[in-house]
Amino acid sequence: MVNMYQDDIQLLKDLKVHYYLLSMSWPRILPTGIKTEEVNEMGIQFYNDTINSLLENNIIPFVSLYHWDLPQALQEKYGGWQNASLINYFNDYANLCFETFGDRVKYWITFSNPWAVAEEGYETGKHAPGLKLSGTGAYKAAHHIIKTHAKVWHSYDKTWRREQQGMVGISLTSAWGEPMDLSNQDDIDAAERYVQFYLGWFANPIYRGDYPEVMKEYIGRKSAQQGLGLTRLPIFSAQEKSYIKGTSDFLGIGHFTTRYITRKNYPSLQGPSYYTDRDLQELVDPKWPNPGSKWLYSVPWGFRRLLNFAKTHYGNPLIYVTENGVSEKIYCIQLCDEWRMEYLKGYINEMLKAINDGVNVNGYTAWSLLDKFEWNKGFSERFGFYHVDFQNKNKHRHPKASVQYYKKIISANGFPNLRQVESWYYKALETCSTTNQLVSEDPLTTHMEMVTEIVVPIAFTLCILISAVLLVILLRKCN
Numbered sequence: 001m002v003n004m005y006q007d008d009i010q011l012l013k014d015l016k017v018h019y020y021l022l023s024m025s026w027p028r029i030l031p032t033g034i035k036t037e038e039v040n041e042m043g044i045q046f047y048n049d050t051i052n053s054l055l056e057n058n059i060i061p062f063v064s065l066y067h068w069d070l071p072q073a074l075q076e077k078y079g080g081w082q083n084a085s086l087i088n089y090f091n092d093y094a095n096l097c098f099e100t101f102g103d104r105v106k107y108w109i110t111f112s113n114p115w116a117v118a119e120e121g122y123e124t125g126k127h128a129p130g131l132k133l134s135g136t137g138a139y140k141a142a143h144h145i146i147k148t149h150a151k152v153w154h155s156y157d158k159t160w161r162r163e164q165q166g167m168v169g170i171s172l173t174s175a176w177g178e179p180m181d182l183s184n185q186d187d188i189d190a191a192e193r194y195v196q197f198y199l200g201w202f203a204n205p206i207y208r209g210d211y212p213e214v215m216k217e218y219i220g221r222k223s224a225q226q227g228l229g230l231t232r233l234p235i236f237s238a239q240e241k242s243y244i245k246g247t248s249d250f251l252g253i254g255h256f257t258t259r260y261i262t263r264k265n266y267p268s269l270q271g272p273s274y275y276t277d278r279d280l281q282e283l284v285d286p287k288w289p290n291p292g293s294k295w296l297y298s299v300p301w302g303f304r305r306l307l308n309f310a311k312t313h314y315g316n317p318l319i320y321v322t323e324n325g326v327s328e329k330i331y332c333i334q335l336c337d338e339w340r341m342e343y344l345k346g347y348i349n350e351m352l353k354a355i356n357d358g359v360n361v362n363g364y365t366a367w368s369l370l371d372k373f374e375w376n377k378g379f380s381e382r383f384g385f386y387h388v389d390f391q392n393k394n395k396h397r398h399p400k401a402s403v404q405y406y407k408k409i410i411s412a413n414g415f416p417n418l419r420q421v422e423s424w425y426y427k428a429l430e431t432c433s434t435t436n437q438l439v440s441e442d443p444l445t446t447h448m449e450m451v452t453e454i455v456v457p458i459a460f461t462l463c464i465l466i467s468a469v470l471l472v473i474l475l476r477k478c479n
Helices: 004-015 041-056 072-078 086-101 114-122 137-164 185-208 213-225 238-244 301-313 338-356 401-412 418-439 442-478
Strands: 019-023 060-064 107-112 167-173 176-179 251-254 258-263 280-283 319-323 361-364 386-388 397-399
Touching (some): 004 041, 004 397, 004 401, 019 107, 041 060, 041 086, 060 319, 072 086, 086 107, 107 114, 107 251, 107 319, 114 167, 114 185, 137 185, 167 185, 167 319, 176 185, 185 213, 185 258, 185 280, 251 301, 301 338, 338 401, 401 418
Parallel strands (some): 019 060, 107 167, 167 251, 176 258, 319 361
Antiparallel strands (some): 386 397
């Protein structure tokens, strides 16, 4: 199904998007992760074709070099992001991409959501490589990722920028933390700590030269109480701080949801952990809409607060919103996704308010074009504008109501007036109701395809086997 990318680019063209964020796969280009060992020319050709097709359709390619797919050989041989050797291997991979695609790609993201790589890959083990190195693994992985990002930025700046005139940034996903009690200083401090341990963990070194002071303070104190001679949070040397600071031409922000935060003390004797290091508790308001993933509550006002936090703490950087969207719980075909339209309306409105606040937002990316493989959730969570029939061998794409709604938002570059936006909403629901009726026939079609492709061949094979057995019996009787 590799050729379907052409069809999907036509979907993007129909949406009239200005740019598209695609993630390149390190092992697809370098199967072992090491440039000197093997380069997969077919992988390079695929990305060349994709980039060229996007540009032919007047869609600017935004390219992420790393969205969690680490070459397995590097995990097995070096321990993945626990090992500093990956800094140079990744830099080699990045430079190969700059050399190969940089004449056409002008926006590069080094890492997409490195928080999840570190915390869920090396702290809780929820994501690959599934290691549970509590209280140490995530910090060590993040430390190497930050230094890798800086090295790649410097490589581009030194070797490629003058010729290619591109930009290199990083995409950081973060929830917003709101104090549970605005009159309680402990809650206010805990909410600040929540965001610093989330967004600030990576943004602070890149924009200010070091980890947030609150991270250094809390992790250092907990480490001492646990009888450790050194803090569990790695330390940047003075030279490294200088090298890392300022290594981002733009800041990518991914955001989905918000939490209320209150202070909660965790005894150090419980053992080291990223979560207990923070001394806080996350809460949700049961009144918040929760249409999809169990962790994803729709709280639009948190988006504006997060964007303003980035403006205040990091010198009002150029920001591209790289991920924002909502999933659905319904497993059957559901194209009338009114909750997604409400989510988009709420979150994009809050982003526009942040722009009015002076936040330097230059682009917005909805997550995502298609229903797809959502990491450890597989195909069970659907974030797409287009419903994908995973049971059908052709993986048919069916537009949800949000397609028509989002298309109007793009064309108007926002929301003209309340009456017009309501008109978009009802017209989108009308189109999806009609489409739903057509798609409702698909289960029968899929069933018939399954009968044709699976049941019939099996039955045919059984008939041959039975005939052969009967023939053997008859021959024995004749003898």
